[in-house]
Amino acid sequence: MLLRPGHLSLDELQAIHAGGQPLLIDPAALPAIQASAAVVQAAAAGDAPVYGVNTGFGKLAGTRISADDLATLQRNLIRSHSVGVGEPLAAPVVRLMLATKAASLARGHSGVRPVVIDTLLAVHNAGLVPCVPSQGSVGASGDLAPLSHMVLALLGEGEFVVDGQRQPAAEVLARHRIRPLTLEAKEGLALINGTQTSTALALHALFAFQPVLESALVIGALTVDAARGSDGPFDARIHALRGQPGQIDVARVYRDLLAGSAIRASHTEGDDRVQDPYCLRCQPQVVGACLDQLRHAAQVLLREANAVTDNPLVFAEDGAMISGGNFHAEPVALAADAMACAIAEVGAIAERRIAMLIDSSVSRLPPFLTANAGLNSGFMIAHVTAASLASENKSLAHPASVDSLPTSANQEDHVSMATFAARRLQPMIDNVAHILGIEWLAAAQGIEFLRPLRSSAPLEAAHALLRQHSAAVPVDRYLAPEIHTASGLVHSGALAHILQSLPDLPALWQPG
Known part of the structure; x- marks a missing residue:
């Protein structure tokens, strides 16, 4: 795959995340890389103090470093x-870190030599995974600790994870004939300043949640039929009047999933229920709003x-070198917090659907979905398990971005907490997958009580x-x-083919 710095697509990032894609920087980027490196090399040879080139870091920026110690300064950093x-x-997260750091440096505004980028890609293309501890970043001044561990492995001093085991980096690099990187002026700082860890973690969650959300749409529709709910709330005219794009798209999916259901047709006449509970009829409004948040985050x-x-x-x-704060990961933190709320809400409304199914006064199915209660x-x-997981997600969804602890002797006095904001999404996704697995089992059991009537073709495929x-139970x-098995199927995307069979399926994951 050819990496075009500044022009990576979401599909390309997802392919990198999945692995097995050798990467090459677009050769057109080389002149800009070399030009920025020349600026840094000139600054290192000069007398003027330049932050990160011949000074200390953070609160120690006023400490001047001699020319003889510049390489040692970067290694010590x-x-x-x-x-x-x-x-x-996880390996997919580290793959994204390596690739996005290489692509960022290759834009030619970081002052690193081409060999730095080449080493990042050599490690990636060899399938090597630097050992990067998951905790220790506050998401400002960059993801310093995790990126340092990644770079330490490139220097031959850290560790790689090979077949689940930590191995000394020097040995692993030697086996793969990759020369350990030797840093020059500013290169260590360029490698560890940045938001590549928090961004990779958030992308990891975005990609992991895609099949879970797709499953939620199919399972939610199956629950509508199991409860003999109305398809009126999915009428396109309702959603057009509001104009929210996610809501419009989700309603269209529900209409297509329910079309042709004999269960629905059997009670269009004589059903005395005026309105279904919110967990059924407000699915486009709730899940659609979540989809809009996920699209914005993407x-x-x-x-x-x-x-x-x-x-x-x-x-x-x-020839300018300008200090700023692009390493502050507030955009990532806020996006991850929005994702957390969306993930939690998809699970919360699914839990309510399970509660509705087991309540015979609402679902008109046998109590607790068993014939001999x-x-x-x-x-x-x-359902109690589902409720406990939904409650966990409520706590985990508390915004991380509103917290800040000053670091570096108050030099770095406001931080984003983006790395935790993104890292905590994975257990939330696991919780939602379990909730949906339980709902799938419950909805399928509800369908059993309505036999010999059959649902629509897509929903019968989900049942089968x-x-x-x-x-059946x-x-x-x-x-x-x-x-556990049903949750695994939710995670795996096994229900995705059902959505893909729908006519005129909206592009759910386009970022805008």
Whole structure:
């Protein structure tokens, strides 16, 4: 894959995330890279103090460093900042970090030599995963600790994760015939200033949530039919009057999923219910609003993945080096917080649909979806599990971006907390997948009580897919393994083909 600095697409980022894509920087970027490196090399040879080139860092910016110590300064920067803790980041996240850092440096405003970018890509293309602890960044002055661990491995001093085991970086690089990187002036700072970790974590969540949201649409529609809900709330005219694009698109998906259902046709006459509960009829309004937030987040993250976010920045056209704050990850933090709210809401309304299904006074199905309630508890406690997960997500959705702790002796006195904002999305997605797995089992059980009537072709396909792994539940049995299997299918995107079979499917994941 040819990386065009500043012009990466969301599809290209998703391909990098998936792995198996050798990367090459567009050769047209080379002159700008070389020009910015020349500016830094001239500054390093000069007498004037230039931050990050011949001075200390942060609160120590007033300390002048001699020319003989400039390489040591950069190496010490990486060593001293490699202080992360926690479990290593997942390989897809690290792949995105390597690729987006290389693409950012290749825009020619960071002052690094081409060999720095070449080494990042050599490590990526060899399938190597630097060991990067997941905790330790506050998302300002860049993702300093995680990026330092990534770079430390490139220097041959850190570790790589190979087949799940940590191995010394020097040995791994030698096996793959990759020369350890030796840093020159400013290069260490350029490598670790930036938002590539928080951005990669947020993109990782965006890509992981895509199949979960697609599953939520299919499973939510199946629940509408299991509860013999109305398709009136999905009428296009309602949603056109509001004009919210996500809502319009989600309603269209629900109309297509429910079209042709014999279950719906069986009670269009004589049904005395005036309106369905919100968890059924307000799905376009709720899930559509979540989709709009995710689309906005995708747009922010795409811009950030293409951005230059280190400091100071080099402008070769006039030889200027200007200190600023592009490393502050507030855009990522706010986007991740919006994603957290959207993820939590998709799970919250799914939990309400499960509660509705087991309540016979609302669903008109047998209590707790079991024919002999009392002797059997049915889905009573499966719903309790869903409720506990929805509650967890409420706590996890608290915005991280509103917190700030000053660091570096108050030099870095407002920080974004973007890295945690993005990192906490993954357990939230797992919780939603489990909730949806439970709902899928419950909705399929509800459909059993309506036989011989059949749902629409897409929803019958969703029912049949589940029944390949989980039989109907006429009496109580051990359901935990089946919940795990259903949740895994939600995560895997196994329901995506059902959406893809719909006519005129809207482009759900376009960022704007």
